[in-house]
Amino acid sequence: MELSVCTISFRHHLQSIEEIAAWASQTGFTGIELWGIHARYLEAYDYDEHWLKSYHLHTAMLSDYIPFEEEERLKSVQTLSRLAHRWGANKIRTFAGGKGSQYTHGAERREIVSALRRNCEQFSEHGLSLLIEIHPNTLADTLPSTLQLIEEIDHPALYINYDVLHMWESGVDPVQAYKQLQPAIAHLHLKNISSRQYLHVFEPANVYAASGSRKGMVGLFEGAVDYQDFFSSIKTPISASLEWFGGDVKRVLQQDVLALQEILYKKLV
Numbered sequence: 001m002e003l004s005v006c007t008i009s010f011r012h013h014l015q016s017i018e019e020i021a022a023w024a025s026q027t028g029f030t031g032i033e034l035w036g037i038h039a040r041y042l043e044a045y046d047y048d049e050h051w052l053k054s055y056h057l058h059t060a061m062l063s064d065y066i067p068f069e070e071e072e073r074l075k076s077v078q079t080l081s082r083l084a085h086r087w088g089a090n091k092i093r094t095f096a097g098g099k100g101s102q103y104t105h106g107a108e109r110r111e112i113v114s115a116l117r118r119n120c121e122q123f124s125e126h127g128l129s130l131l132i133e134i135h136p137n138t139l140a141d142t143l144p145s146t147l148q149l150i151e152e153i154d155h156p157a158l159y160i161n162y163d164v165l166h167m168w169e170s171g172v173d174p175v176q177a178y179k180q181l182q183p184a185i186a187h188l189h190l191k192n193i194s195s196r197q198y199l200h201v202f203e204p205a206n207v208y209a210a211s212g213s214r215k216g217m218v219g220l221f222e223g224a225v226d227y228q229d230f231f232s233s234i235k236t237p238i239s240a241s242l243e244w245f246g247g248d249v250k251r252v253l254q255q256d257v258l259a260l261q262e263i264l265y266k267k268l269v
Contacts, residue, residue, distance in 0.1 A: 001236055001237055001238060002238060003030055003257065004030065004060040005029045005241070005253060006033040006063070006241050006244070007034050008033075009245065011035070013249060020032070021052060021055040022055060023250060025055040027250075027253065027254050028254075028258070028261060029257065030056075031057050033059075033061045035063055036062055036063060036064030036083075040083070048088075049086065049088030058088060060187070060241065061089055061091040061092070061131065061161075061187060061241070062083060062084050062087065062092050064093065066092075066119060073118070074122075077122050077123065081122075081123065081128060089128075090127060090128055090129060092129070093131045093132075093161050094133070095132070095140075096135075096140045097112045097139050099138075100137045101138070113139075113152045116132065116149075116153050117153045120155035120157040123157055124155070129157050129159050129186060130158055131159045131161040133166075133189070134146060134162055134163040134167050134189075135163060135166050136169060136170075136203075140160070142170045143172050143180065146160065150184050159184055159185065159186035160181055161188070162178060162185045163189040163191075164178075164189070164190060164225060165189075165191050165192060168225050174230060182234075182235075186239065187239045187240065187241065188239070189241055190227070190240055190242050190243060190260075191243040191245070192222065192225050193225070194216045194218045194222070195216060196224065201215060201216055201217060207245050214246040214247060217244070220242065228263065231263050232263075236267065242257070242260075
């Protein structure tokens with residue numbers, strides 16, 4: 001399995017891209033998931049796909065937030081297409097709106113679907129795929145709404161970034177949901193929490209706040225989501241990112257890489 005580190009994990013840490021790449025390569029990662037704001041910043045410097053390959057890494061995905069207002073949407077698509085080619089990425093991650101599916105109906109849902117379809121059309125012209133992330137307060141916050149969204153958009157460039165924890169958060173078995181969505185899944189996000197009572201720590205406003213709470217964030221195999229069961233119950237995915245928003249980034253991620261490699265090795269033998 002191709003395993004990537006998310007540069008967003010270092011959003012509150014003084015780490016250069018050189019330091020992140022060197023550490024990721026030494027730790028067992030095969031790629032990076034490059035946060036959009038980091039890709040925009042790095043465009044002013046001599047960093048690109050070829051530089052990253054010198055660390056034996058590739059760019060698995062660019063993760064960003066594409067607006068829905070038409071002029072800004074088009075500008076964002078053009079920028080991300082340019083950055084994706086610079087970094088050799090073929091996947092762009094975004095979200096399906098900013099409001100839960102149970103509160104988004106009729107014309108409002110159709111407008112979001114239409115914008116996402118246009119994104120797919122325009123990214124596909126550049127050889128890129130659009131991945132919609134499973135996430136609360138979006139149109140991909142439940143299994144039924146996500147399946148409906150795939151049918152509504154109906155474009156071959158559309159895929160799903162399957163966030164295991166957020167699907168579990170919605171109240172369904174992440175293994176069964178994975179099996180239903182599997183034909184559309186192109187990437188996984190992997191993270192965990194000690195208890196449902198702490199799920200609020202993954203709300204964007206808290207994640208992006210340097211002083212936000214990290215209570216309940218735990219290593220991948222130490223929390224409420226049973227990743228042992230998940231990986232033993234599904235075919236080994238081809239691409240995933242470890243997503244960590246807490247402190248002590250390198251220690252926790254290194255621990256998770258080793259544990260995940262051991263589980264996947266046992267599964268193979």
